[in-house]
Amino acid sequence: MALAVIAMVPEGDREGSATDTLPAGADSTLAVELADRLPEDEGQVAIVLWTADSGELDQAVQGELAEQAVALLSQAGGQGAPQGEQGGPPPGTPDSGGAPQSPVVVAEDGTAAFVAVPVTSTSATDNIDRVEKLREDLRDDAPDGVTVEVTGPAGIQADIGQVFDGADFRLLLATAGIVAILLIITYRSPVLWLVPLAVVGIADRFAAIVATNVLEVTGVAWDESTVGILSVLVFGAGTDYALLLISRYRDELKTTDSRHEAMAHALARTTEAVISSSTTVVLGLLTLLLSAIPTTRGLGLACAVGVVIAATFALVVLPAALVLFGRWVFWPKVPRVGDAVLVDSRGVWRRVGDAVAKRPRTFVVGTVAALALLAIGTTSITTGLDPADQFLQRPEAISAAERLGESFPAGTSDPVQVLTRDTPEQVLGAVEDVDGVDSARITTTGDGIARIDAVPDAAPGSDEARDVVLDVRAAVADFDTTHVGGGDAEALDAKEYAASDRLLILPLILLLVLGALLLLLRSIVAPLLLVATVLATYAAAMGASWWLFQGVFGFEAMDTGVPLLAFLFLVALGVDYNIFLVTRAREEAREHGTRQGMLRALTATGGVITSAGILLAAVFAVLGVLPLVVLAQLGAIIFVGVLLDTLVVRTVLVPALALTLGEKFWWPRKVTGPTAPAES
Incomplete structure (x- = not known):
């Protein structure tokens, strides 16, 4: 279907x-x-800037530029407004001598001239096409020794739009490539990686079609980045769910000859975790519907649809595909009945757990101190990108605007x-x-x-x-x-309303995540601690990323929308790994007690959760293939945050907290059964 x-x-x-x-x-x-x-x-305005390669624009050149400007304005069906201290009557009206005034405004030093041309377009794509056609025509007609460029609101929007020209395909290709490489490394099988990749790839395309049609039917706005971010999220979340299921399925194949029975047991033990984690993510994404910015609402709705589809494919399509191919899909390491299961192994994750178990309080203090140190960077974060700082690679509209400001009043371009x-x-x-x-x-x-x-x-x-x-x-x-x-007014309003969105949506996300954990674990202490750990991860990721932005990438500020989106993705996705770990710990604690239950859970899930975290971090880092600072910043923060959550918080801090508290970790619920050993 x-x-x-x-x-x-x-x-x-x-x-x-x-x-x-x-x-x-x-x-x-x-x-x-x-x-x-x-x-x-007249739609948006494009400013055509002519600059002399050397010296001044002589009278003959100025006359030629005036003819071009009149033709441009005639084609556009409007007249450009001279902008700047030159003032004068509107273009095209007679001056004191009775001759029509040139629509071209010439700089006092004669080195540059410009005209404002309206660009009426029906869509972002249409604006790109019109501005590019304008640039091509102007370059063809430019006088010798004169450089012509297009800037202004229409030019800047066209350059932003060009970033997304073919972006969905580039993102899909890069994301699929990263997922394929990491799956091959994880499974060390020439065959197995193809199954989850194919299932998640189909889920991604299906999600894009369903989500955009839902947005169209509901009338919720979205922009060029929505489908790309949706694709990254579906690949990341879908592959995470697939890794969890396949890991449990492999273990179950070691206990029974029937692959159907093994899959039934694997599904029974992973469905609750997948549904709980995906529901948490979906609820968090739906809080974006409360945003004041229409495209943010569209992103939330689209991604919520995508996560539902990713979870459905992981729990319905993937199991059928795995059972269809049988055990040989794991070749060359085909699981056989009697092989050791992960939970009983003495691998690296058991050794990590044993190290934490020896001094859990020391590890709690150490990891909290490290996260707090990284979080110090949040105290100096500034938000609000200048137009010139929105691009990783400086496009024509930005360089032309700067050149325009050298010869005319600084605000002429906007x-x-x-x-x-x-x-x-x-x-x-x-x-x-x-x-x-x-x-x-x-x-x-x-x-x-x-x-x-x-x-x-x-x-x-x-x-x-x-x-x-x-x-x-x-x-x-x-x-x-x-x-x-105007541009600066819109930036001011965006910053103000982004702050209002954070005040409204961030606490709501926390309440929803906490509520989901309370329902899942039927405990008070564990959910509160897990929410505290994801908050600490977010603060540390923001602080560390800000230092990277300032010291390595040279970003002057953070985009106003990034803190909210980073918080949503890190909290909602970060709690996933805690759910995977803690639900397994609860399952093991029923028979072995909280201490051994947590150590066995870390041993069983350490490899798969670490693989999933590294994969998710790498997938979000793919957003950096688009030369927009906002996406690079979002991808970098999530990359840092997911790695911190996977390698530090879930591996060390959460187990250390559980080992320190013992049975109190599950309070007020009693998790251990009558046969579980007493906690020492």
């Missing part, structure tokens, strides 16, 4: 909107909504946009009086709405530019239907 859906049903259609990534109800969002109602909405239904002249007067505004003019009017572009004398993304936005908002605060937008 899944293959039929993949073959016959396309992914859902995404109809992007300018407000998809903006917080609902924010001032900048209301400004965009007003701009959309203008009768001749002016503050004031949309109003009030008296435009009065609003304009208030804006012009703001310190830090180099120039302001009414650029568009119609249907009772006016747009005013105010050019700051500070570079876009700088603290000074955002201070200008705040001052403009204060200046127009007395006008009832006036809203302030």
Whole structure:
């Protein structure tokens, strides 16, 4: 059925909107909504910048540029607004001599010139195509000795969009490759790795189709990164569940001749853990539906659908596939009846457990101190990326914006946009009086709405530019239907609403995770400790990653949305491994007591959970193949956090806590049975 859906049903259609990534109800969002109602909405603006390779642009070249600009504006069906201190009447109107004024604005030193061209597009893909066509045409027509570049909001959005051109395939290829390599290393079999990889690969494509169609039907927005992150999550979670099941199935094959009976026993012992962990992840993801940002809500819903599908394939499709192929699929290490099972082995994980058991309190203090030391880095984290800092590789729009700022007022490439239904002249007067505004003019009017572009004398993304936005908002605060937008206004609102999202969603995620653990373990102490450990892991991962960002990668800030998404994935996915370990410890404790139960659980699950953690960390690191800082940061934090959780917290801290507390770890429930040995 899944293959039929993949073959016959396309992914859902995404109809992007300018407000998809903006917080609902924010001032900048209301400004965009007003701009959309203008009768001749010109869409985003692309700024065409011409720069002399040496010397100045002479009069002949300036005349040629003016002709090109007039043609561009004619094709666009609108007129560009000169931006900067040159001022003057709107382009195309007669000057004092009766001749039409050139739409091109020339720098005072004559080395550069620009024109603002509206780019009307129906989607992000359409915007990319239009901007690229504009760039190609301009380069073909550029005068000798002149370099032409395109920047402005339309140019920046096109360059961001190009990052995702073919991204889904690159992510899928890299993710599948990483999973394949790690499965081969884990199983050391030329055959076995193909089964979970094929099952999870089908689940991934099925999830992409189902999730995007659910988003389309429900009207929830999503962006270009959603399917890529969904794919990474499905591969990571699905393979984790597969590793857990296959490990238990291999052990059961050593106790019975019937592969069907072995699988039935394996499913009976892993289903609870998989369902509990996947339910926890799904509930955590669904909290993103409370976010103020539409695309964040879409990511949460899509990933929740993906995890449900990943768990279903792991518990339904994978068992059938494994039983179908029989024991030989494990070749060359085919499990035989009578072989030693993992829990009775004296391998590395038993030796780790024995070391922790000798001095559990020392290990608790040591690991907590190490995590606290790493968490110190969180005290210096700053959020909010400048436009120039959003890319790992600097695209044309960013370099052109910087060059534009050298010859014209610094904010020329991204002016503050004031949309109003009030008296435009009065609003304009208030804006012009703001310190830090180099120039302001009414650029568009119609249907009772006016747009005013105010050019700051500070570079876009700088603290000074955002201070200008705040001052403009204060200046127009007395006008009832006036809203302030533009890139810096949107960044300010995104930062404010991201903080509000964290205050609302983070505690809810913790409550849901705690509730799931309380229901699963029917204990109070163990769930509280497990939640505390994943919180410690998150803080340590954030702190360590921030030091990496500053000292190694040179990132000036963290994207405003990263802390929330990193928290969600680390807490929800991190608790998975604790669930896998603790449910096995509870099972073993019934017969062997808490001390031996935890040691036996660590011995039995150590290899598979470590493999799963390394695999999940590597899969999320794949997000770095896309040259966007936000995805690189998210992938790096999850990579560090999952490794900490797998190699330190689950291996050392949780067992040490259980060994220190003994039977109190399960309080108020009594886990050990009447035949279990007394705890020493």
